[in-house]
Amino acid sequence: MRFEGTLDIAAPRDRVWAFLTDPKQVTTCAPDVQSLDLTDPTHFKVVVKAGVGPIKGTFNMSVEFIDLRAPEHAEVLARGQAPGSAVEMRNTMDLVAAGERTTLRWASDVTVNGMIAQVGARLMQGAADKITQQVFSCIQVKLESPASAGISANPA
Amino acid sequence: MSVEIGGIGSSVKRKEDARFIRGKGKYVDDVKLPGMLYLDIARSPYAHARIKSIDTSKALKIPGVAAVITGKDLVPLNLHWMPTLMSDKQMVLPTDTVLYQAQEVAAVVATERYIAADGVAAIEVEYEPLPVVVDPKKALEPGAPVLREDREQKNNHIWHWEVGDKAGTDKAFRDAEVVVKQDLYIPRIHVASIETCGIVASWDKVEGKLTVWMTTQAPHAIRTVIALVAGHLGLAEHKIRVISPDIGGGFGGKVPVYPGYVLAIGASVLTGAPVKWIEDRSENIQADSFARDYHISAELAAKKDGTMQALRVKTIADHGAFDAAANPSKYPAGLFHIITGSYPFQKSFVEVDGAYTNKPPGGIAYRCSFRVTEAAFTIERLVDVLALELKKDPAALRMQNFIKPEAFPYKSALGWEYDSGDYGRALKLAMDTIDYAGLRKEQATKRAKGELMGIGISSFTEIVGAGPSKQFDILGIKMFDSAEIRVHPTGKAMVRLGVKSQGQGHETTFAQIVAEELGLPVGDIAVEEGDTDTAPYGLGTYASRSTPVAGGATAIAARKIREKARLIAAHLLEANPDDVEWKDYKFQVKGVPAKTKTMQEVAFAAYTNHPQGMEAGLEAVDYYDPPNLTYPFGSYICVVDIDRGTGEVKIRRFVAVDDCGTIINPMIVEGQIHGGLTMGLAPALYEQITYDEQGNIQGGNFMDYLLPTAMETPNWETAKTTTPSPHHPIGAKGVGESATVGAPAAIANAVVDALAHLGVRHIDIPITPWKVQQILKANGAAE
Known part of the structure; x- marks a missing residue:
């Protein structure tokens, strides 16, 4: 399943890049994070709770930045399992600067196996849309709020 | 008299229902043993x-988890x-590769069902996905x-x-005036029985x-x-007792044997405690044997006048x-x-x-005697395709072609010898019952108005009734079946069978056969099945084989008893055995209606006053x-109305004429047909299990499997x-599956x-x- 979208953020590209490629910052916008464990600068493990329709699970995700070309292109591979289910996400993002604003183009190829794919197949699109909306509005709010300017002033 | 004693042909109420309707049935999940x-x-x-790896350490730390079993432990x-x-x-x-979703990967044994589930959730398996x-x-x-990397x-x-004459068939098709061809897919479905599968295994270390x-x-x-499978571990057949209790x-x-059974037995031997495994609903639908899943390409050659000549079928x-x-x-393709x-x-x-595909294994019969539904659906669909091609009425085309009653026993081109049949009579009765001619008129009128109605x-x-030992075996064991009858001194009888009811009503119907043969009231005859320590060996109940095979055994065992009883009756009547006959459910001296002995009197004598030189007992x-084999048949006619807005198919009428030979219990047969028709309706309009490209099951629960x-x-x-x-001891053919086989094509x-x-x-x-x-x-016909 492929999901994609574009987001216009009122923040400079460097600041957006720094936020999105920092596991600690970006996971603050992930849904229901239980724990975060940084392995090295390009690998981390995160435990999230997620659900589709009646099926909910705690996913142990291993995340890897497989292609980082600051400050314009990143590719992230996330693999994980919950009891009875497995998920693999290959995410790409491209940042285009427009003065003090940034356009984020993102795409996500998601492969789901097991219980969630069986029971949730017909609900997946709706659930994904909802989660995506939450994640990106969170990103937007955090990057556009004055308080975030200080955090992102330090280049990654 | 037959009705009074509840013999063959009586609608005796089901004896087993006394416990079922009170909720007193004893199913596997009702078995509870100390320390289980x-x-x-x-x-x-x-x-x-x-x-890549299986980490069981977290599961083993959960209090109450007694053991975790992986493939490596079984090697x-x-x-x-x-x-x-x-x-x-x-x-x-598995030790290294899984081949389908929901395949068993590890087992957890615990003191409570919930703890076992927690243990399963705590097992961490690292997988590397492979192409599906x-x-x-x-x-x-x-x-x-x-x-299958394990295969050479x-x-x-x-x-x-x-099977069949390829060259001759190809020639018939080359020479044919008319050929119709149809590809059909008969989808994967599941039996979805109300009770899922389960086992309680109890290993007694002291007794072995x-x-x-x-x-x-x-x-x-x-x-x-x-x-055979576990003999090398010291399990010997005389020390294995299989009890099949009430089955839903x-x-x-x-x-089939499922991995869960083997795991429960293994776990009981390992832990020394009784172990229970009961599937949940999703496991049952997702991992247990499926049925059908045949991709069929069928061709029929005929003359322009409609005479059917040749059939050619290719299937995956x-x-x-x-x-x-x-x-x-x-x-390998059943009786297709x-x-x-x-x-x-x-x-x-x-x-x-x-x-082979990356889907759960199976290919079981599902109420259809080995791929007979696939066969019946294909030919009955194909005949209608021919009727359309020739613009002939489908009823008339069938009547024109049926094997004629005088042609029986009939040898088919594919080698079967049909025992008996009168197909035209069944179809005519169905047509008369439903007013076929009237329906066709109504259809023409409705069609003119744009309404959609179909017949x-x-x-x-x-x-059915597998089967003769010269052709039929499972794992080499011939497909006979058995009955053992004991008549007690007071004239009550115990019947034990090699088959096993799962709701068919054996405790009633088999008692009726014995009642008919021995003249004992059906209420005086107990039927017991499913305990291998007590019942005679048999191949079990499936493929409508109980009445054709074990029913034959029951009638013949009863006749053996009757023959011995006749000698005892002669002794009691002080008559020459040749002068004693079985008449009106009693022994009677020929020509002397007053001199009779009942089976009860004979039974008592068999233990108290048997002739010298004869073995006691009965x-x-x-x-x-x-x-x-036996060849039940039938003609079904279905009338549907279609909603042009929603596309919904509504069955207005459905007439089922069945012929299963001699009927033991008309009420039970009718019940079998009602259930079978509903199970035939299911795949016609509702049920199927599909898979997405990654092999995710679509239809693995009752939200998605309708x-x-x-x-x-x-x-x-x-x-x-x-x-x-003509060849069955009581003339019965079996009816458990007819309706499931016949209904989908009619719809x-x-x-x-x-x-x-x-x-x-x-x-x-x-x-x-x-x-x-x-x-x-x-087609621009939607509303």
Whole structure:
């Protein structure tokens, strides 16, 4: 399943890049994070709770930045399992600067196996849309709020 | 008199219902033993993956978890693989690769069912996904990923099977005036019995004896399989007791051996405690044996006047990851070659290729005596395609072609010898009952107004009662069946059988056979099945074989008793045995109606006053090897109305005329037909299990797998003709499956008939509202 979208953020590209490629910052916008464990600068493990329709699970995700070309292109591979289910996400993002604003183009190829794919197949699109909306509005709010300017002033 | 004693032909109320309607049935899950542990299974989310590691440490730390079993633990015991019934083998637990979603990966044994589930959730498995093959046609293409690395043959082809005269059939097609061809897919479905599968295994270390209570349709065969598979671990057949208690529906799904059974037995031996494993609903639908999944390409050659001449059928059978079908050994595609149906084809050729895919294993019969539904659906659909091609009435085309009553016993082009039949009589009765001519007039009027109404016929011939030992065996064990009857001194009898009821009413019908043969009231006869320590050996109940095979054994065992009883009666009557005859359910001195002895009097004498030189007692055993199969048949007519807005198919009327030979209990037969029709309606309009490209099951639970309920089920109208089997001891043929076999084609034919004027020739089942609506939209007929 492929999901994609574009987001216009009122923040400079460097600041957006720094936020999105920092596991600690970006996971603050992930849904229901239980724990975060940084392995090295390009690998981390995160435990999230997620659900589709009646099926909910705690996913142990291993995340890897497989292609980082600051400050314009990143590719992230996330693999994980919950009891009875497995998920693999290959995410790409491209940042285009427009003065003090940034356009984020993102795409996500998601492969789901097991219980969630069986029971949730017909609900997946709706659930994904909802989660995506939450994640990106969170990103937007955090990057556009004055308080975030200080955090992102330090280049990654 | 027959009715008074509850003999053959009486609608005796089901004796077993006294406990069922009170909720007093005893099922596997009712078995509770002291110190019993519970087993749960971790299953693969992937349809095809390499197992890189299994970490059981967290599960083992959970208080109450007694053991965790993985494939590696089974290797030293040589129990990681087990044989299937079809000369293939199946993983109990994988050591390196999983081949289908929901495949068993590890088992947890714990003091409570919930703790076992927690243990399963705590098992961490690292998988490396592999390419998935879900389409059997793609599986057979060169270069397809080879799924079964354990086999020497490096492709996904399991077997090729063919029957018939290929050259002669090809010639008939070359010379034919008319040829029609139709591709059909008969989708994967599941029996979805109300009770899922389960086992309680109890290993007694002191006695070296294993007792298992288990949902099995074939307890004796299971005992032998356990002895063969685990003999090297010290399990000997005389110390294995299989008890099959009350069963909530089998329909073929409780014939195979599932990994969960092996794991529970292994866990009991390992822990020394009794171990219970009961599947949940999703496990049952997702991992237990499926049915159907046949991709069929069928051709029929005929003369312009409608005379059918030849049949040619090519099929790909999707068996999933292992060939775990439950067919007789010599027939990898079951009895699919009954596909010539009710018609005297001169030439026929059928070939089937089995394929492996990344889906659960199976290919069981599902209430259809080994692929007979697939066969009946194909021929009955094809006949309608021919009728459309020739613009002939489908009823008239059938009447014109039927095998004539005087042609029986009839030898089919594919080698079967049909025992008896009168197909025209059954179809005529169905047509008269439903007013076929009137319906056709109504249809013409409605069609002129743009309303969609269809009439569908299915005149199927079944083949059941496997079977004669010269052709039929499972794992080498011949498909006879058995009955043991003991008449006690007070004239009460105990009957023990090698078959096993799953709801069919054996405690009633088999007692009726004995009542009829011995003149004892049906209430004085107890029937017991399913305990291998007490019942005689038999191959079990499936494929409508109980009445044809064990029914024959029961009648013959009773006749053996009657023969001995006649000698005792002569002794009591002080008459020459040659002068004593069985008349009106009593022994009587020929020509002297006043001098009689009842079976009760004889039974008492058998223990108190038997003739000198004769053995005391009154009992007999029979192992019945049927001389032939039996061939029940019927004609069904279905009337549907189609909603042009929603595409919904509404069954307005459904008349089922069945002929199963001699009927033991008309009420039970009618119940069997009602249930069978509903199970035939299900795949026609509702049920199917599909898979997405990654092998995710779509339809693995009751939210997605639509079973018809009372809401969907129409009012069934039943009628009968009676054409006894000439070779069966009581003339009975078996009826457990007829309706499931015959109904789908009648419904599909009715829907196609309603849409035929739009150019529709075929719709694959299940015929969902969506499919119909697409057709209506494409033809500008939607509202």
